[in-house]
Amino acid sequence: xxxxxxIMPQMGESIAxxxxxxxxxxxxxxxxxxxxxxxxxxxxxxxxxxxxxAGVLAEILVKEGETVAVQTVVARLETEKGALVEAPKSAxxxxxxxxxxxxxxARQQPxxxxxxxxxxxxxxxxxxxxxxxxxxxxxxxxxxxxxxxxSLQGSGVAxxxxxxxxxxxxxxxxxxxxxxxxxRGVGAPGRHAHQVPEPWAGDVVEPMSxxxxxxxxxxxxxxxxxxxxxxxIEIDFxxxxxxxxxxxxxxxxxxxxxxTYMPFIIKSVIQGLQAFPxxxxxxxxxxxxxxxxxxxxxAVALDWGLLVPVIKHADDLSLAGITRALNDVAxxxxxxxxxxxxxxxxxxxITNPGVFGSLMGTPIINQPQVAILGVGAIEKRAKxxxxxxxxxxxxxxxxxxxxxxxxxxxxxxxxxxxFLAFVKKTIETFPETGL
Numbered sequence: 092x093x094x095x096x097x098i099m100p101q102m103g104e105s106i107a108x109x110x111x112x113x114x115x116x117x118x119x120x121x122x123x124x125x126x127x128x129x130x131x132x133x134x135x136x137x138x139x140x141x142x143x144x145a146g147v148l149a150e151i152l153v154k155e156g157e158t159v160a161v162q163t164v165v166a167r168l169e170t171e172k173g174a175l176v177e178a179p180k181s182a183x184x185x186x187x188x189x190x191x192x193x194x195x196x197a198r199q200q201p202x203x204x205x206x207x208x209x210x211x212x213x214x215x216x217x218x219x220x221x222x223x224x225x226x227x228x229x230x231x232x233x234x235x236x237x238x239x240x241x242s243l244q245g246s247g248v249a250x251x252x253x254x255x256x257x258x259x260x261x262x263x264x265x266x267x268x269x270x271x272x273x274x275r276g277v278g279a280p281g282r283h284a285h286q287v288p289e290p291w292a293g294d295v296v297e298p299m300s301x302x303x304x305x306x307x308x309x310x311x312x313x314x315x316x317x318x319x320x321x322x323x324i325e326i327d328f329x330x331x332x333x334x335x336x337x338x339x340x341x342x343x344x345x346x347x348x349x350x351t352y353m354p355f356i357i358k359s360v361i362q363g364l365q366a367f368p369x370x371x372x373x374x375x376x377x378x379x380x381x382x383x384x385x386x387x388x389x390a391v392a393l394d395w396g397l398l399v400p401v402i403k404h405a406d407d408l409s410l411a412g413i414t415r416a417l418n419d420v421a422x423x424x425x426x427x428x429x430x431x432x433x434x435x436x437x438x439x440x441i442t443n444p445g446v447f448g449s450l451m452g453t454p455i456i457n458q459p460q461v462a463i464l465g466v467g468a469i470e471k472r473a474k475x476x477x478x479x480x481x482x483x484x485x486x487x488x489x490x491x492x493x494x495x496x497x498x499x500x501x502x503x504x505x506x507x508x509x510f511l512a513f514v515k516k517t518i519e520t521f522p523e524t525g526l
Contacts, residue, residue, distance in 0.1 A: 095144055095168045097128065099153075101161040108251065110158040111165060115139070116148045122168060129165070146170030158229075160251070232257050237312025237458070261376055303396055313458045317374075318499035321453040324511040327519050328469050328489040331355050338526050346411050352469055353443065354414040357387055358525070359517040360464060361406050364439055367510045369502055371438050373459040379501055388437030388457060389417060391424045392447075398424045399457060401437040410526055445469060451492040461502060464514075465494035 099109050113130040122128055127139035128148070146168035153165040229252055233240050236257075243260060245252030290296050299307065335350055342350045364371040364385055373380045385406040388399040400420035405413060423429050440457040445468035454465045469491040478484040493514065497507045 092169055094149060095170055096164045097166040097168060099159050099161050099163045099165055100140060108158055108160045111153050111155060113155055118148050118151055120148050122146055122148055144170055229254055229257050234315045236261050236316050306397060310455050313455050316458060317456050319496055320499045321494050321496045322507050322511060323451055323492055323494050324515055325490055325492050326515045328491055330519060331521055332489045334523055342526055348414045348418055350414060353417060354410050355521060356466060357413050358410055359514050361385055362517050363510050363514045366513055367506060369506060370462050370510050372461055374501055382438040384438060386436055386438045388440040390442035391421050393425060398434060399440055400424050400429055400433050445491060451494050453494060454496050456496055456498060461498040463496050467492040
């Protein structure tokens with residue numbers, strides 16, 4: 092009797108490892124030549140791997156769900172000495188047209204070591220590819236948290252990033268290297284990534300500006316990190332509109348500041364965050380950080396991109412103070428005079444696409460925050476209201492749709508809706524003395 096090593100095959104030149112997803116045979120089972128013995132999952136393919144010789148499955152060395160480097164011995168077949176034949180030099184094609192033999196005779200061709208000699212391909216070493224081509228689970232976790240695996244040094248084979256490595260890195264709270272799409276495709280890593288489009292004749296190709304590239308990177312990372320859900324509510328601004336009309340001249344004379352709807356919104360949101368602290372939090376691994384500071388970020392659209400200057404300790408400010416701070420950071424954002432500190436440490440963000448006429452939207456969360464408020468166009472609408480005599484009547488009201496995109500990992504829909512309802516009530520009952 093003799094034993095034959097069954098190895099993890101390399102299903103394509105760029106594949107450095109595979110996940111053994113399922114054993115099709117158990118120890119003691121007879122295996123025929125070319126009969127599928129296990130299934131693997133790699134970065135590019137899912138496939139059944141056949142045995143190159145007949146025998147009995149004597150030993151399983153890699154469990155289902157484990158990810159190992161190519162050429163790793165995953166099991167051993169016991170076979171008659173006469174059945175030992177040299178594996179074909181030219182492997183049968185895999186489902187993707189690439190492949191290597193599933194088994195290698197132990198006495199005629201020793202298995203390759205787990206860490207191979209440097210192998211270049213497209214400018215990347217074998218070690219770099221091993222580290223990047225981590226298991227599907229590790230890549231999924233990295234994608235969800237916007238982490239670039241290639242920038243980490245793992246504890247696995249040839250520096251491969253393991254589940255323990257990625258979870259430990261995320262829970263450490265360290266600055267996360269952003270996941271940047273490679274030339275293979277864009278979006279989350281995996282076989283479903285979209286191919287990079289090619290320009291056609293007559294197309295104009297321009298590189299992204301640094302700001303646009305960062306916005307793109309942050310938005311993709313946010314969608315991969317948070318479980319986004321969006322709720323909507325309609326708010327009646329008629330009372331605020333009347334207060335503004337009545338007090339605007341006096342307010343602007345006293346403060347020198349233009350009075351818009353936004354300070355009223357910010358003031359109401361602050362009260363909402365105080366009533367529902369989870370809306371002013373961050374997720375750190377399996378922990379929730381409830382922020383004591385309320386630092387309101389307000390998105391400012393610029394001709395060359397988007398900035399979110401932050402009003403620090405907004406809960407300490409009066410309506411006049413919020414107005415002054417808001418007008419100041421917005422003006423300096425447009426003049427490119429903000430310091431880096433003034434766009435950092437926000438705990439909740441408000442974006443106002445309504446200034447461009449948009450009725451509603453589903454904004455993307457500004458990481459590492461857990462919610463963002465979208466303000467739609469504030470405009471006059473015909474509304475059905477109960478009359479004094481109990482009959483319905485149609486009235487002209489100033490209204491807007493608000494949306495709240497929230498991270499469903501820690502915020503339940505009921506809480507987000509209660510927060511929206513609280514903001515709605517605060518705005519609709521805003522005291523005239525609040526100025």
